[in-house]
Amino acid sequence: MIIKGGIVYDPTNGIFGEEMDIFLDGGKVVEEAKGEEIDAQGLLVMPGGVDAHTHIAGTKVNTGRIMRPEDARSGLEPKTKILRPCTGYTVPNCYAIGYRYARMGYTTVFEAATPILEARHTHEELEEIPIVDKGALTLFGSNWEVLECVRDGDLDKLAAYVAWGLRASRGYGVKVVNPGGGEAWGFGGNVKGLDDPVPNFDTTPREIIRGLVKANEMLNLPHSVHLHTNNLGKPGNYTTALETLDIVKDIAPTRDRQVLHVTHMQFSSYGGTGWRDFKSEAPQIAEYFNRNDHVTMDMGQLIFGNATTMTADAPLEYSNARLLHAKWSNHDIELEESSGVVPLVYGRKMPINAIQWAIGLELALLTESPWKTLLTTDHPNGGPFVNYPEVITLLMSGAKREEEMATLHELVAKRTVLPTIEREMDWGDIAVMTRAAPAKVLGLAEKGHLGVGADADVTVYDLRPEKIDPARDHKRVKEALGRVKYTIKGGEVVVRDGEIVAVPRGRTYWVDASVPEKDAERVQADLVDKFDKYYSIQKSNYMVQDAYVTNPVVVKAGVI
Amino acid sequence: MREIAIVPLQEFEVPLEAENIRPDLFATLSLEEIRDLEVWEGNRKRVLSDLFSVADDDGTGECLIRLDGDFSRVKRIGEGMREGKILVRGNVGMRAGSGMHGGSMQIEGDAGDWLGREMRGGSINVKGNAGNYVGSRYWGERCGMRGGEIKIEGSAGAYLGDHICGGRIVVKGDAGDFPGASNRGGAITIGGDAHLPGAEMVSGAIVVKGRARVLPSYGFQETAEIEGKLLWKFVGDLVEKGKGELYVALVEDDGQLDK
Numbered sequence A: 001m002i003i004k005g006g007i008v009y010d011p012t013n014g015i016f017g018e019e020m021d022i023f024l025d026g027g028k029v030v031e032e033a034k035g036e037e038i039d040a041q042g043l044l045v046m047p048g049g050v051d052a053h054t055h056i057a058g059t060k061v062n063t064g065r066i067m068r069p070e071d072a073r074s075g076l077e078p079k080t081k082i083l084r085p086c087t088g089y090t091v092p093n094c095y096a097i098g099y100r101y102a103r104m105g106y107t108t109v110f111e112a113a114t115p116i117l118e119a120r121h122t123h124e125e126l127e128e129i130p131i132v133d134k135g136a137l138t139l140f141g142s143n144w145e146v147l148e149c150v151r152d153g154d155l156d157k158l159a160a161y162v163a164w165g166l167r168a169s170r171g172y173g174v175k176v177v178n179p180g181g182g183e184a185w186g187f188g189g190n191v192k193g194l195d196d197p198v199p200n201f202d203t204t205p206r207e208i209i210r211g212l213v214k215a216n217e218m219l220n221l222p223h224s225v226h227l228h229t230n231n232l233g234k235p236g237n238y239t240t241a242l243e244t245l246d247i248v249k250d251i252a253p254t255r256d257r258q259v260l261h262v263t264h265m266q267f268s269s270y271g272g273t274g275w276r277d278f279k280s281e282a283p284q285i286a287e288y289f290n291r292n293d294h295v296t297m298d299m300g301q302l303i304f305g306n307a308t309t310m311t312a313d314a315p316l317e318y319s320n321a322r323l324l325h326a327k328w329s330n331h332d333i334e335l336e337e338s339s340g341v342v343p344l345v346y347g348r349k350m351p352i353n354a355i356q357w358a359i360g361l362e363l364a365l366l367t368e369s370p371w372k373t374l375l376t377t378d379h380p381n382g383g384p385f386v387n388y389p390e391v392i393t394l395l396m397s398g399a400k401r402e403e404e405m406a407t408l409h410e411l412v413a414k415r416t417v418l419p420t421i422e423r424e425m426d427w428g429d430i431a432v433m434t435r436a437a438p439a440k441v442l443g444l445a446e447k448g449h450l451g452v453g454a455d456a457d458v459t460v461y462d463l464r465p466e467k468i469d470p471a472r473d474h475k476r477v478k479e480a481l482g483r484v485k486y487t488i489k490g491g492e493v494v495v496r497d498g499e500i501v502a503v504p505r506g507r508t509y510w511v512d513a514s515v516p517e518k519d520a521e522r523v524q525a526d527l528v529d530k531f532d533k534y535y536s537i538q539k540s541n542y543m544v545q546d547a548y549v550t551n552p553v554v555v556k557a558g559v560i
Numbered sequence B: 001m002r003e004i005a006i007v008p009l010q011e012f013e014v015p016l017e018a019e020n021i022r023p024d025l026f027a028t029l030s031l032e033e034i035r036d037l038e039v040w041e042g043n044r045k046r047v048l049s050d051l052f053s054v055a056d057d058d059g060t061g062e063c064l065i066r067l068d069g070d071f072s073r074v075k076r077i078g079e080g081m082r083e084g085k086i087l088v089r090g091n092v093g094m095r096a097g098s099g100m101h102g103g104s105m106q107i108e109g110d111a112g113d114w115l116g117r118e119m120r121g122g123s124i125n126v127k128g129n130a131g132n133y134v135g136s137r138y139w140g141e142r143c144g145m146r147g148g149e150i151k152i153e154g155s156a157g158a159y160l161g162d163h164i165c166g167g168r169i170v171v172k173g174d175a176g177d178f179p180g181a182s183n184r185g186g187a188i189t190i191g192g193d194a195h196l197p198g199a200e201m202v203s204g205a206i207v208v209k210g211r212a213r214v215l216p217s218y219g220f221q222e223t224a225e226i227e228g229k230l231l232w233k234f235v236g237d238l239v240e241k242g243k244g245e246l247y248v249a250l251v252e253d254d255g256q257l258d259k
Helices: A059-067 A069-073 A094-103 A116-128 A144-152 A155-169 A181-185 A205-218 A238-246 A282-291 A314-324 A351-366 A385-396 A398-405 A411-415 A427-442 A474-482 A517-533 B031-035
Strands: A002-010 A015-025 A028-030 A037-039 A044-047 A049-054 A106-114 A133-139 A173-177 A225-228 A260-262 A295-298 A305-311 A329-333 A337-346 A458-461 A486-489 A492-496 A508-514 A552-558 B002-008 B038-041 B044-047 B052-056 B063-068 B085-089 B104-107 B123-126 B149-152 B168-171 B184-190 B203-213 B219-226 B229-236 B244-252
Touching: A002 A427, A002 A458, A015 A427, A044 A049, A044 A427, A049 A385, A049 A427, A059 A069, A059 A116, A059 A305, A059 A329, A059 A337, A094 A106, A094 A116, A094 A385, A094 A486, A094 A492, A106 A116, A106 A173, A106 A427, A106 A486, A116 A133, A116 A155, A116 A508, A133 A155, A144 A155, A144 A205, A144 A517, A155 A173, A155 A205, A155 A508, A155 A517, A173 A205, A181 A314, A181 A337, A205 A225, A238 A260, A238 A282, A282 A295, A282 A351, A295 A427, A305 A314, A314 A329, A314 A337, A337 A351, A351 A385, A351 A411, A385 A398, A385 A427, A385 A474, B031 B052, B203 B229
Parallel strands: A002 A037, A002 A044, A049 A106, A106 A133, A133 A173, A133 A508, A173 A225, A225 A260, A260 A295, A508 A552, B002 B063, B063 B085, B085 B104, B104 B123, B123 B149, B149 B168, B168 B184, B184 B203, B203 B244
Antiparallel strands: A002 A015, A015 A028, A044 A458, A305 A337, A329 A337, A458 A486, A486 A492, B002 B052, B038 B044, B219 B229, B229 B244
16 A cells, blocks of 8 residues: 655654655555555645553443443444444443544554453453554552562562563553552552552552562563552642652663653642642643653643543542542452542633643643653543544644633633743644654554554544644644544554544554563462452452453563 | 424334424424434434325424324434424323423323423423423433423323422322432422432422322421412431422321421
8 A cells, every 4th residue: 555645744753744655565664565545645644643541441431331321322323334333422332432543543542550350351342442453551559469579679579470460461561550549548548648658568659669660670561660640639749740750760761761651640730738729830840851851741631521530549539529529439459459430520610620721731832842741631531532633733723722711710821821831833743742652652663653664554634734724723623633534554444534444453462571480489379378368259260361352462571 | 383294104113213303493494304304213214204294384483393193102202492382192202302492392192201301491291191200310410300391281100300400390190209309409299199209309399299208318397388288398308418398298107207
């Protein structure tokens, strides 16, 4: 296949708006190819989009669906000859997730939180999400074995457990949510800072984060530790965020990437002492990122309207539910985590929501390098992923931001610096934030770019970058971003003129990391004891079998 | 007035989704366009004229839709309508007048479940009985009916006015289980009997002129006279720190109530 004459943005390979042909063959980008020609003359062409943080599969998503039958009333699309029926907005059904990502030109999406114990369910849903390639990050932040290894300072055993946990969950990377807090919540408590001890384990969030980051690097994993900070969602939490970023500065990554990815930073950039004097501290966070290169973040942009918050940060969900008198699901995941789900509505006239909205944009606009700030909405916590075109146009157009701010609570002008920011991102920045950087952050060498050997995932937008000014014509841009001209996945046209035309199956990435035999054996001895005494299921029924990951891409890593 | 008459051409075996039968939509369309409106018969897409005869008296002004025959398997009639009238000489199926904002609907037979679900305004009159969930919310939603009026000459089923947040429902006959659950400001009057009215009521009022079992989480306040009838007045639901008013003529007492 040849994609002819497009205006290509491929930041990984230093290409920013050059007219060129792209050749695809055998599911890869190649030097030369023959076959079908796609006329992209003058149109914007990028690698397929990569979403490094979204919640699309697993028990919490299903809990959201069960709790929100009203959500299934929106987003209804009847079945067609090739499409299954779709429902939902914040918690769409599996098919809708695949179709909607593809229609926006996304071809790779990563589920950001799966406890090992519930990973089988995650994979059952991932298997049903069509078109896109997928992966799931595994939760380790409040896991008993992790806490014990950290307490004992036994990094070899910790690395061996992480490797086993990734294999058991068929997971791709290490996710840490409010480290220690999930365990404390088992007793109705929480950890309040990096040095607040975790009950019964004589360790602290600081030690957990450092221990897991070191283990992650010992295992040479493709992705870094992926962290949801302590105190997330609380006024004044930016100090915790800054402190967290700093405590991993001395640890060297073993791959060419960040040593820590802090996710949905918007929820961790809050100032003030309470909700009354709540304000943005995004400039401080952005400044830290401008001065340091060892960390990356994603936005976690807030979108007004319906959202369904779902997180392994169970105490946070408890406060959300109490604060808003909202529906609440609370979940205990045995030795591994707690979690919660709370649906809510973000209102334009709500001062807190308006400030939160501005913080996400401030983070992206004030951080100079787009390589450090991925574009996400923490779907569906900040808002559903179908709003990415909205976020992109907000970043590209000062006029659009002004229009939006005029409809918000007036405190947005007093408690944030967004009105003073003039930066308008260009297509190169957007291609980095939605393609090149997420792929690099995740350690996916064959994604997010169009160099020879990359996966043949390409997006062609119905936009002529040389003719349209995104700062002015943001409405037209948003429309085109939501309904791409072509999405090509693995060398096959899956979307044409905004309509799905083929529904191939995506693949699932997982990491198989090797560790020294003696460490693996020590972990197994611990686990036998834990399954005997505490788990509700047998160890033999615990691991996700290959039957649940039928189209895998196994990435090798490890100590040896 | 422009009157459009619709008569079924057959007896329907599978339910129809006919949300396009609404007067404010018809008012903007020619007869030909009305005949071409989409209707789903089960999982098959049809047009109105495949299943109904449609006649237009070519009048002008406000639109009246006259439905003659059995529409008990036709769902969503008048959904979301904002103005105009619907007159049904027969029964209607589920979800008639749901999400209605204005206009009126007169049903001479019975209505199915979810009549006037999440209604915002307008009026619905039913000569016969109505099913479950009259004026209620759809599952998961915070509010059912928020405005307008529903009158039922016969009886209503269970969950009458579930999560009602405003507006008024009057039932001449009995209501089933749990009328006015989670009431947040609506007014419900039941001419006959009801079972466990006002569970989780926060505000609003429920009047039961017949017999009702009252939840133990209601506090008796006083006797009150409503429309010439002496009723017991309760306040609750206390589990929600509610200030809703519940009036009942005959209290079914199992000894738990402190009155």
